[in-house]
Amino acid sequence: xxxxxxxxxxxxxxxxxxxxxxxxxxxxxxxxxxxxxxxxxxxxxxxxxxxxxxxxxxxxxxxxxxxxxxxxxxxxxxxxxxxxxxxxxxxxxxxxxxxxxxxxxxxxxxxxxxxxxxxxxxxxxxxxxxxxxxxxxxxxxxxxxxxxxxxxxxxxxxxxxxxxxxxxxxxxxxxxxxxxxxxxxxxxxxxxxxxxxxxxxxxxxxxxxxxxxxxxxxxxxxxxxxxxxxxxxxxxxxxxxxxxxxxxxxxxxxxxxxxxxxxxxxxxxxxxxxxxxxxxxxxxxxxxxxxxxxxxxxxxxxxxxxxxxxxxxxxxxxxxxxxxxxxxxxxxxxxxxxxxxxxxxxxxxxxxxxxxxxxxxxxxxxxxxxxxxxxxxxxx
Numbered sequence: 070x071x072x073x074x075x076x077x078x079x080x081x082x083x084x085x086x087x088x089x090x091x092x093x094x095x096x097x098x099x100x101x102x103x104x105x106x107x108x109x110x111x112x113x114x115x116x117x118x119x120x121x122x123x124x125x126x127x128x129x130x131x132x133x134x135x136x137x138x139x140x141x142x143x144x145x146x147x148x149x150x151x152x153x154x155x156x157x158x159x160x161x162x163x164x165x166x167x168x169x170x171x172x173x174x175x176x177x178x179x180x181x182x183x184x185x186x187x188x189x190x191x192x193x194x195x196x197x198x199x200x201x202x203x204x205x206x207x208x209x210x211x212x213x214x215x216x217x218x219x220x221x222x223x224x225x226x227x228x229x230x231x232x233x234x235x236x237x238x239x240x241x242x243x244x245x246x247x248x249x250x251x252x253x254x255x256x257x258x259x260x261x262x263x264x265x266x267x268x269x270x271x272x273x274x275x276x277x278x279x280x281x282x283x284x285x286x287x288x289x290x291x292x293x294x295x296x297x298x299x300x301x302x303x304x305x306x307x308x309x310x311x312x313x314x315x316x317x318x319x320x321x322x323x324x325x326x327x328x329x330x331x332x333x334x335x336x337x338x339x340x341x342x343x344x345x346x347x348x349x350x351x352x353x354x355x356x357x358x359x360x361x362x363x364x365x366x367x368x369x370x371x372x373x374x375x376x377x378x379x380x381x382x383x384x385x386x387x388x389x390x391x392x393x394x395x396x397x398x399x400x401x402x403x404x405x406x407x408x409x410x411x412x413x414x415x416x417x418x419x420x421x422x423x424x425x426x427x428x429x430x431x432x433x434x435x436x437x438x439x440x441x442x443x444x445x446x447x448x449x
Contacts, residue, residue: 074105080339082109086304087311087338091285091293107300114303116345117310124331125174125313126196126354131362132168133193134273135205137161137181138280140287142295156298162280162287162305163189166273168204171318172325173276173309178302186210187217194218195356204228204268205259212259222359224261226268230254276312284308315341 074082078101085095092110096103139161146158163185165175175193179185186208200222205211207229215225231253256265284304285293295301313326314336326332336344 074101074109076339076342079109079342082106083113083307083311083342084338086110087283087308087315089283089285089288094285110300110307111303113342113345114299114306116348117306117341119348119351120310120345121306121313122351122353123348124326125172127198127357128167128172128174128196128329129199129362130167130170130172130174130197130329131199131202132267133165133174133201133203134168134270135163135165135190135193135203135211136270136273136277137163137206137208138277138287139181140294140301142298142301160295160298160301161185164273164276164280165189165193166276167325167329168267168269168272170325170328171272171276171321172329172331173313176305176309178298178305181208183210183213187214190214191218191356192353195354198357198359199362200224200359202226202261202263202267204263204270206230206270215260218356219260219359221261224263225259226263226265227257227259228254228268228270229257279312280305280308283312310341310345311338 078099081099082095082101082105085098086092086106090098092103092106095101096106099106101109139159141158142160143157144153149158159180160178161181163175163177163179164173166173174196175189177185177189177192179188187210190211191214201219202224203215204226205215205228207227212225212227215223219225256268258265281287281289285291286295286301286304295304314324314332315338317324317335318328321328324332324335327335
């Protein structure tokens with residue numbers, strides 16, 4: 070008889086993993102061997118990737134926030150040597166979250182470099198059908214990646230945070246905590262015309278806290294780090310699927326997948342396991358043409374025209390010159406009558422000096438003002 074873990078044991082193992090228990094703690098609490106727990110994690114990670122590619126696509130989402138959450142594999146980056154594998158050291162988890170629906174639209178695990186940033190933004194672009202409004206931090210690769218993937222069909226705001234000690238309050242500052250926000254955060258436009266008043270990364274940063282509380286590998290100042298990059302990626306995939314389909318959001322009262330219209334009920338952990346293990350391999354979606362977002366209730370649809378060669382859209386944005394105000398205005402005071410300037414005639418014009426003979430050298434310093442000159446701008 071094959072050694073197959075019963076379904077109730079699998080449910081118990083996954084429940085502990087998504088609630089923040091480490092692999093060894095899960096093994097002790099569920100009475101399942103450590104290799105079996107890791108094997109279950111890897112299988113669930115691959116199945117959750119397939120579920121995400123199959124279900125999280127063709128999304129009509131306007132406001133999306135992007136951020137990265139730091140962790141490491143095997144050892145911290147400062148201790149990595151030239152003989153170590155490339156996967157050792159920093160391992161960032163890129164997350165893209167809908168501001169209103171709380172859905173984790175896209176994710177990627179890897180180094181914080183330009184290649185992974187471009188791949189992450191390209192995956193996000195392929196899952197959308199509406200021109201989004203992106204909010205990112207000041208990571209330098211974001212503007213390039215967003216410009217290459219979205220072209221002119223995006224509104225991108227950059228929220229820059231100045232971690233330098235200049236301009237902070239007096240007194241000792243703890244580098245582990247955020248400094249005062251007034252001179253700390255500045256917003257600027259990178260692409261399109263985003264609404265800087267609503268541009269923020271606070272919601273996705275709050276999602277980062279959820280990741281650190283529910284995935285033991287991301288808990289700071291502990292020894293629950295990943296030893297292999299495959300286990301790290303599987304843990305992120307499992308958390309994203311559980312967060313989107315199983316966890317009821319406190320403010321929404323439904324799961325993010327229900328709020329986004331992907332599913333119509335709350336998934337149990339058992340249903341997630343059954344669907345993930347039965348999911349067929351699914352490739353990521355292909356990019357589709359983005360269209361302008363639908364107007365808000367009570368607003369008119371703005372004029373938009375698609376540019377040739379897929380270069381985006383030419384859109385009419387709110388603001389600018391509006392209709393003249395109908396409020397009464399103060400009467401304009403009458404203008405003073407203009408005084409006509411006295412035009413000189415031949416009789417009143419001053420005589421001109423005779424020109425010197427041809428070939429005479431003129432002395433520029435011998436000029437003297439005339440007694441009477443023509444006034445071009447007489448006082449009115």
